Amino acid sequence: MNLAIRDIRYHRGRFILTTIGLGLLIGVVISMGGIYRGLSADALAILESVKADIWVVQQDTNGPFAESSRIPEDITYRIKAVPGVTEASPLSFQTIQVERKGKPFRFFLIGYDLNGFGGPTEILGGRNIRQKHYEMVAAKAMKIAIGEKIRLGLHDYTVVGITGKVVSSGGDPAAYVSLADAQDIQFKKDNDAIRNDRARIDANLAGIQSLSPVQAKYLKQNIAGITESTHTVNAVVARLSPGANLLEVQERISRWNHFRPISAEEQIRILTKGMIEKARMQIGLFRVILLVISAVIISLIIYTSTIDKIKVIATLKLIGAQNRVIIGMILQQSLLMGVIAYVIGYGLILLTYEKFPRRIVLETFDLQALFGIVIVICTVSSFVGIRKALKIEPGEALGG
């Protein structure tokens, strides 16, 4: 006869409520683990979608995600010429926050060369960008419809396609536009600013007495050309041919002034160890705290449940029940509570994880490990009750 099941059946209201409470707690632990994994997945999403071997960024920076990086677009051609490089493509990254339907609308805008790589890897709906200007592919998480227009900078951009789960390291969903559009959005000044800049240049040049009017005119054109240029990118990504020596290619690019070639591996380290490490540690710590709380709660529940059953246990001992009968009853209850709570927690997260604002990544290993931890916690927690139960004297069954 399974005493644990019978006790649970008799006190099912209390058991269900307790288990649901514990299940919610385990659900939070599972979601914390999912957020922990999601942070890594988010941080690496763009790296994985671009699939570059080398990220060339501004010298002495950890760009383009961890730090600001600006390099000239035309360096792409020079990188393409490096032995071992099969293709190189310029990329632009910027976080945009605009007002949409009366609410802040935040996303991560990626500009890419339509003839290069680094654009959306999958199109879930609509099509990819075909025109050089004013078309956009948006991530599904942006919840924006094909055909919808968004005003960015000086122009409206039409969503022509929907892509998958690419997000920035901050978790903002990504949208893609052509490189030229992204550069315009990021660097192009409005007409007032241009007029103001030109007036400043005029005023400065007017102060140089030695310039002839023709020299001043050409100098002004040159200066304006530089200040109004948008041909700047945040990184140039390169892919190597099979068998190419990564270190040699890096070393060669390093020799040029003003650039830093970061390998994909280094970029992963910068993103995971630098940008999200503290957040990961924080979440990891929360998980540990929640597991400790779960252990304390299970111990308390099992202990109080054992206290409630002192007379029952004493009676069982008096009628000759073996210790294994009593240990089994307590241990099985504890394990049942843990297993059912785990199933509740897991089910809850499985039903809701896609609705979380941040990405939740549920990995089989994490789920199995947590299940193991829950079993260990339940087993260890039940020792408190078992210890108490084994100390109960059969004589306690006597008397009123």
Added chain:
Amino acid sequence: MYAIEVENLTKIYGKGDTAVTAIADASLQVKPGELVAILGPSGSGKTTLLTAIGLINEPTRGKVVIDGVTVADEGWLAGLDLKRLRREKLGFIFQAHNLIPFLTAMENVMIALEINHQTRSEAKDRATELLSALNLGHRLNNYPMSLSGGEAQRVAIARALANKPKVILADEPTAALDTENGKNVMVLLKKLAVGNHSAVLVVTHDHRMVEGFDRIFNVRDGRIVS
């Protein structure tokens, strides 16, 4: 052969100046089929005597023999499995019936049988048989909470009888019952003592019930006085 033999049983709690003698030099014998009472006021030592015979409380001195097995002779005998002896030779009836609240009447009887290695079907058959014999055939699946005091005590008696023990020890079995139910329980205990050829030792201070016993041992201040 006696079912219960106690010789010069003494139980002392504590040591030195704080030592308290709960029972001193108690001797008694009970034959199979006898219904015997240990009568005495609260604190007289009657429960101590019962727990020593019930293999719960180790005697300080003296000898205890249950169904021919010497269990104590100046303390428990070495190598004894007290739990097994309790399962096989003793049946307990309590003041407050002590039924397990989350088991039905039938399961409360079955548990005693399953603990004693009976199969589930054997235990179920025996529990049904016992409870039916005690007029509880219609209450098999009721939980203790839904049983009356008399019914619950009859379930407790069925549990005590489940393994056909040679000795039944009852601790104030009528204390929580009204006179009529108390008398019914006493009649039942007498019937069982004779019918099962078991020795039934009842500890009580309930003078209402003294009529039904074959013999009565009066205990005062830790000594059997008559």
